[in-house]
Amino acid sequence: MGAPLTVVTGGSRGIGAATVAALARAGHDVVVGYRSDGAAAARVVADAEAVGVRAVAVRADVTDPADVDRLFATDLGTPTGLVANAGLTAHLGDLADTPVDVVRTVLEVNLLGAVLCCRRAAQVMATDRGGAGGAVVCISSSAATLGSPHEYVHYAAAKAGVDALVVGLAKELAASGVRVNGVAPGLVRTDIHTGAGDPGRVDRVTGRVPLGRAGEPDEIAPAVVWLLGPDAGYVSGTVLRVAGGL
Template sequence: MPRPRTPASLRRVTVVTGAGRGIGAATALRLARDGHHIGVNYAADEEAAARTAEAVRALGREAVTVRADTGDAAAVDHLFDTVRDALGPLTGLVNNAGVSGPLGRFTETSPEVMRRVVDVNVTGALLCARRALREMSTAHGGQGGGIVNISSCAATLGSPGEYVHYAASKAAVDAMTVGLAKEFTGEGVRVNCVQPGSVLTEMHARMGDPDRAWKKAEITPARRPGEPEEIADAVAWLLSDEASYVSGAVLRAAGGL
């Protein structure tokens, strides 16, 4: 039996959550180079999302920006409805949106921060995956597609003294990846995950330590932080035909950690 190939006539339409900056923005541009039209989701920074969309259009692809809190089910429906109406039927999702809260010991982490992290990183990823699967699964009348969840090497390292709550949320993302792959690969949707290590993004500053990525380089075998584009390359491969037999994978991109 020949391996499946994406028909040349298929229009690739992919939602990237948290696509205004960092890994999300880099992924949107990398996928645009591969021929994807992009639904650019953002939570608050409209200007950053607009820059991502303009960069996608400069590559000859279409883009639409949609403000949506992925932890809210109604907002998620609005996101996917808007992208479908503007760009066409969905073929891909990159579950990238995530928050951590400030760095600190677990006993000093507020319940409000914990709840917000779970709302976005776990519930948000589940809600987006659920809606994407309803769009793409052949059992629901879809044409198939792919989902890539963005996790973190914190899921297995635990991140003691920094953000154990965040690490726990990303372990949940790994588990949902495996479960959804087993449930939906037979319905034409491959589900995979990328576990970045410390990457040069603004997230470190928002956690309270702008130099954290370089500090982590000291314990990383590669002796440097990752670049957002390096994570984007891994995502693009998992959504490509070259990964046609890959589903349920948790791909670590962490410089050897």
């Protein structure tokens, strides 16, 4: 049996990059999906290769089915794992003040992107479709249950959809050798906040977190690795909250 091969979308930065590094240390070969920063993706690939696994970067828009297909069709083989991590908030503010194009983009990347990636994973991994089985982890958010009023209600709604995707698909694929789970981070130090136009948000809202601090990407990645691995063999349909008590 060869090494597991895991696709990580949004793998060039933040939680995705930390997850690739942790998977590599756990012996996974990795496909690093990225949207635009090829140099960053190349660094993540090089770091993975440095610990002795195979890795490749694939530029892909997760809302484009053809791009999603390419993520699962590299020379490394047929994936046995997926981390559906690609996401963005894009804007901070009341929903009434959020431009429609921003709402649409956030919904498409965070929810449609996860659905399309999970759909492809089901096609290639399900044992009743000729696959070898596998595991899927979708990156959700504590926003899915908190709602994120005055910040990004549309993002929270998309992540709530991701939670429903996890629950439903886990049941759908239970007899097909594929486990499906989610990880819901809380406030984490990544550049998603800068991308939304508020680089200081983490420090401004840390007081909401019961543990009194923001999380780091390296604190989210181990949960993902565990859910993909054999120690979580009886875990499916679960969204694991890693949010400092939030």
